[in-house]
Amino acid sequence: MKIEEIRADFPILGRLVHNKPLVYFDNAATTQKPQVVIDALVAYYSNLNSNVHRGVHYLSQQATEAFEAVREKVKVFVNARYSHEIIYTRGCTESINLVAAAWGRANILSGDEILISAMEHHSNIVPWQMLCEEKGAKLTVCPIIEDGSLDMKALAELMNSRTRLLAVTHISNALGTINPVREITRMAHEKGIVVLIDGAQALSHMKVDVQDIGCDFYAFSAHKVYGPMGIGGLYGREELLNSMPPYQGGGEMIKSVTFEKTAYNELPFKFEAGTPNVADVLGFGAAIDYINGIGIENIAAIEHELLLYANEKFSRDPLIRIIGNAPEKASLISFMIDKIHPYDAGTIIDRFGVAVRTGTHCAQPLMDSLGIPGTIRASFAFYNTKEEIDKLMEAILKVEALFL
């Protein structure tokens, strides 16, 4: 498939910013949406809008069928064993909070330890901090080594008899590091430690296979995989999900209710209280179909080439310092331009119509440990081009000329 054809699928890529063609390099924050995803939302509200699982009428049944068909699609996409192992949530953040609230409250005791890594997004830090505070448990943090990889030796040492849960990101949104989650899961399981993987950054870049990884929970957001905002999911192993109390109470998650006692619904509905976000689930389904149409391996190959190209360009500029050089990296580059504050650089780069992210990327403890105020981050998707990277480079040269 030609790049022009791919780009034509994404209407926003045709717009101007500051009178210049938009160069969108903030894909790690959220990806742009192909027309098929936008159409799926319009089609739902135009033709199908009704509440799911509740009506015998035609529309409700059709909406329910479409809604559950996407669950099956997500199951296949991440290779879960059963579709009821996929819980719809508002996104990765809510998925992690669900595990902290439901599994955590039932399983974490005073003196227990929860192990995370130094490269976690706030979403995979704060819910565990809150749980530890509530339970009198301890949060332990595995450091990273110089190149931005996890310190695997330290990780092994930090897994001890008190460790109940390991929560680690698949891909770092701030460094691009791809963590060896399969090996990490194996190490944790040998010690009886439950494993949650934050997959927010992974689904759009690589084939994710939760059975192959072997993890207990895997959290993700649709909007980072070309789908709509406000929807995402949690994969959980059936046995664990069955053993957990519900997350929220309300309609949908019950089998029967009396004032004396409520019987909870079966999986996955036990964890899906209230009217769900049907339209965005259907949009997520359209995004998965779209990705499958291009092929995740093709996407990975295009993105890898963009990463190599950008790396080569950046390394020729002595003023650029790349933060995070792990051997296994996703298609994003975090960098600093000499001593220039990332915010100042980002403001100038924006004037070129180039959207990069600046700041701590919701990984403030990581930036603190690196002793930097933040970085500039260019994150590439398969619809980006080498010419766009050249435009970023042009903007960087302008920043250097202005500030140095």
Ligand code: PLP
């Ligand atoms: N984890 C990582 C690694 C992320 O990059 C993000 C978002 O940037 C999240 C979690 C949170 O995702 P969301 O805000 O979609 O819930």
